Amino acid sequence: MADYFHSVILIEEKCTGCTVCMQNCPTQAIRVVDGKAQITPEKCIDCGICIRVCPYGAKTAVTDTMRDLEAYDIKAAMPSMSFYSQFSQHYSKTKINNALKTLGFDEVIDQSYHAEVLAYHLGNLSEDPQQVKPMISTYCPAITRLIQIKNPELIKNIIPIETPMEVAARLYKEAMAERNPGASVGIFYISQCPAKITSIKKPIGLGRSSLDGALSTKNLYPLLMQILSHREDYSQELTAAYLGENWAILGGQSLTSEIEAAIKVDDIDEVAKILDMAELGKLSGLKFIETYACVGGCVGGPLNVENPFIARYRVESRTRSLSPIDIDEIENNFDFGKLLWDLEIEPIDILGLDKDLSVALEKMDRIDKLLGELPGIDCGACGCPSCRALAEDIVQKKARLSDCVFQKLQGGPKNATL
């Protein structure tokens, strides 16, 4: 069962055990043990909220390095959909791509084209009576994992279309294999968030990712700015831009797929509430729920550098005057059947109190009694995000009642049998 990979990790030396990440984790996956904020692997969804909120920079995402490019004959960069919005409008897409090439990439793959292709199919699916509604896309992998953990009954609402990054990477590799047979091709995603990195290292719905690694926007940004600000670029080449770039912002998927009966939700806590309502059958009039764990959509990703609202403005400015890709071009070049993921999405079973219901009920009873002993103020000093979480951990033998500071002040547990 120890089959978890997470890109979010703790840098122990920097952690002060302050509990900020623990209190903000949407899945209560963090416990402070011996003064260090440990992540419970089965509960972590790699949303990266802890990276954003840590005052000491003690949470980070594992990425590859520029040195990892050397393993490949052809080195390609695939910037996240929100990548270009991180730079001032002063720097054109061409200039930014040239800076990436200066850094060591041979080519830059633009996935916003593929986002638009997928948006067309998303729109078609929304009219298909066979498709369970409201549809949910896998574009935000943190939300897909949230559904696997918390709302398994909504897995059937997840649409079977792959993400733009996977489609773009696979098609690029197919084309390269024809053009340069025998050459090794490495595609590196320049990521706005840890959840995307995890979905490359350990994909959902796919046996293997077509991408080979991931770098973070945050790490590359200073290097690129150095190149951009110190060199005049006289290149006359015009780089195409696509409406698909809107997938970087909240509402972009609905906009490009022209689905009107769609609800657009950002911020993981709000998404969790909407998913609960969907599970209750309360959103049956909707065709699509567009969800992002981060505020504003991918522009708000924890590995981005720019303010999400400024980045949003830039996406809107860049795409305002663009026209959509011709439908015939999409119909003739993309076979819908080849744009689907190949594995079933399975629920992730966070273990309950016990496999045996009668034992679980006994434990539940003890949790109830323990809650009477605990102060109920959710101070977090014990290292658990709430008194209830501590009670559950005590029953599961992961913590002790004496971990509660209020119990300590009172001179130990009132009831020794607990």
Add this chain to the structure above:
Amino acid sequence: MKFEYTITTQNFTTAGEASSNTKKTLKLLGIDSKIIRRAAIMAYEAEMNIAIHSRGGKIQLEIEAHRITIVAEDQGPGIADIDLAMKEGYSTASHEIREMGFGAGMGLPNMKRCADSFDISSTPGGKTRVVMTLNL
């Protein structure tokens, strides 16, 4: 194991808590997600009915090794014609409530559809009591 949730009339800020607590509890007990979903819908519709139509009431959740029982009981004013109330789309909710997106007349039929057994009793002017069970 029993849990009890108090529902205040016309309070739509807290309405939904009985359902979400039911869901959390059953999840922790390792109950199958299909059954959790049905229980959550039953609790949600019941607490919404109490908040919308009654003078207030409570929801009891009882979990035994072979069965889940949800009992919804309110303080009146009772249902005049139960057969009519059970019809899909029939609602006595006010215009204001409907404006808020509630009162579509699907509450009781939804509960009955999700439950393995469903029993409703009411006296006009008095209390209404709904007893629902799910087999485990």
